[in-house]
Amino acid sequence: MEFKRLKHHQINKQKWDATIQNSFNGLVCALSWYLNVVSPDWEALVAGDYELIMPLPVKQKYGFRYLIQPPFCQQLGIFCMTRREELIPEFIKQINSEFRFAAINLNFNPMINCVDKSNFELDLSSTYDFIKGNYSTNTKRNINKAVAQNLKIIENISPVEVWKFKKENPVNRLSNWHYKKLLEVLNISYEKDISKNFGLIDSKNNLMAVVSLIEYKERITFLVSSSNKQGKEKFAMFYMVDWIIQKYTEKNIVFDFEGGSLKNLARFFGSFGAVPVKYYHYKRNNLIWPLNKLV
Numbered sequence: 001m002e003f004k005r006l007k008h009h010q011i012n013k014q015k016w017d018a019t020i021q022n023s024f025n026g027l028v029c030a031l032s033w034y035l036n037v038v039s040p041d042w043e044a045l046v047a048g049d050y051e052l053i054m055p056l057p058v059k060q061k062y063g064f065r066y067l068i069q070p071p072f073c074q075q076l077g078i079f080c081m082t083r084r085e086e087l088i089p090e091f092i093k094q095i096n097s098e099f100r101f102a103a104i105n106l107n108f109n110p111m112i113n114c115v116d117k118s119n120f121e122l123d124l125s126s127t128y129d130f131i132k133g134n135y136s137t138n139t140k141r142n143i144n145k146a147v148a149q150n151l152k153i154i155e156n157i158s159p160v161e162v163w164k165f166k167k168e169n170p171v172n173r174l175s176n177w178h179y180k181k182l183l184e185v186l187n188i189s190y191e192k193d194i195s196k197n198f199g200l201i202d203s204k205n206n207l208m209a210v211v212s213l214i215e216y217k218e219r220i221t222f223l224v225s226s227s228n229k230q231g232k233e234k235f236a237m238f239y240m241v242d243w244i245i246q247k248y249t250e251k252n253i254v255f256d257f258e259g260g261s262l263k264n265l266a267r268f269f270g271s272f273g274a275v276p277v278k279y280y281h282y283k284r285n286n287l288i289w290p291l292n293k294l295v
Contacts, residue, residue, distance in 0.1 A: 001051070001087070003094055006044045015050040020079055021217070025107055028194070028216035029073040030055055037184045038070035045094050047087065052080040054091055057104065064287070066101035071178050072185055072223065074119060074258050075279045077107030100286040110282045118276035120260035120269035128249040132242075134273030139238060146239035153243055154199040157210065159186035162197050165210045166226045182224070189214050195223070198244075200236050209236035211244065220248060221256045241272060 013032040020026040028034060035042045039057040046053050054077060057070045069076075078084070078091055085108070092110050095102060105117065124131070132140075163183045174182070189195035194216055200209040208231030212224040227236045245255065257269040260276055270276075 001047045003090060004046045005056075005094065005098065006046055008041055008043055011044050011046075012050070016044070016053060019050045019053050019081075022081055023079040024081060024083070025077075026079055026217055027075070027107075027219075028189075028214050028221060029070075030076055030079055031216075033188060033192075034073070034185065035070070037188065038073050038181055042070075045091060052078055052084060052087065054078045056095070056099075058099075064101075065099065067095070067099050067104050068102075069104050071174075071181055075105040075107050077105075077279075079107075096284065096286075100284075102282060102284045104282055106280045106282050109278075109280050113284050114280045114282045117261045117279050117281050118266065119279055120257040120266065120274035121277050122245070122255040122257070122269075122272060122274040124245065124248045124251055124253045124255055126249065128246050131245060131249060131273055135242075136271040139271040142235040142238040143242050146235040149234050150203045151208075151234065151236070151239055152201050153240070154201055154207075155196070157197045157199045159183070159190045159195070159197060159212070161199065161207075162186055162210045162212045162224055165199075165207060165228075166224055169226045169228045171226070185223070186212060189223075196220075198240065200231065200240055202230070202234070206230065208234060209240055211237075211240050213244070218252050219254045219256050220244075222258045237268075245272065 011032070016032050020030050029038070035055055035057070041058050041060070043056040043058050044053060045056060057067055057076065058065055059068050078088070088108055088110065092112070106114075122131070160183070163179070163186055166182070167179055186195065190197070194214055196213045196215065198211045199207050201207055209227040210224065211222070214221045214223050225237060231237070248255065255274070257274055260266045260269050266276070
């Protein structure tokens with residue numbers, strides 16, 4: 001099968017998005033509009049007539065081009081209708097021939113220069129009672145504490161409200177560029193009618209927590225979540241995740257928590273019965289000194 005490396009302007013975005021839509025492993029962050037936001041100069045490896053595709057999140061620094069994982073995009077990799085693991089070495093060969101530095105998360109195991117990472121996912125096809133039966137005792141207790149405090153979910157809050165609350169209550173400090181990109185993703189997904197934005201208020205209508213989900217194919221992705229000090233004290237995120245699970249149960253949907261490599265997140269997601277699914281961090285640094293110390 002012939003491989004082509006395409007510059008950004010050479011990519012047929014219509015064919016690209018059709019392949020992502022029809023792929024067994026298609027993700028919203030691999031769609032062209034999403035990549036245009038988080039990795040504006042992205043390129044691609046394409047096999048055949050867009051039968052297999054791999055986005056290349058390209059950046060440039062100090063005059064050289066390299067691959068780096070975009071923000072708000074946990075993993076990329078090879079997308080196709082059926083698994084073609086025999087072609088993985090060719091994709092890696094193509095990357096290594098063009099880029100001396102890469103630090104990207106892949107949906108396939110490159111077998112070299114990689115570290116296993118975990119994303120937590122929860123199958124929502126069962127009944128709520130069945131799924132709740134797999135909650136940890138501590139999570140059930142925290143949900144009950146939150147329920148007793150007369151909290152209320154507000155549906156369809158605006159993307160700007162989510163963004164503003166997230167910015168005012170950061171877990172990790174983000175750059176202005178990152179916040180700009182986050183707002184773009186929130187706004188465009190909302191315009192495309194594939195996002196759901198929720199807030200949690202107390203009895204005095206104080207906003208304590210927000211969540212933004214993206215619905216794509218048979219998957220809901222936990223794009224943004226944030227709680228303020230009051231929300232943390234009242235177990236707001238336990239309440240919201242449980243509410244989301246109730247809303248989507250008995251559907252052929254996977255709840256993608258979009259994280260879990262950090263121990264505290266793994267513990268939280270796992271406490272709802274979510275299970276770890278591997279992806280792989282691939283890193284290659286073949287730059288000469290001192291450039292190899294600068295990225």
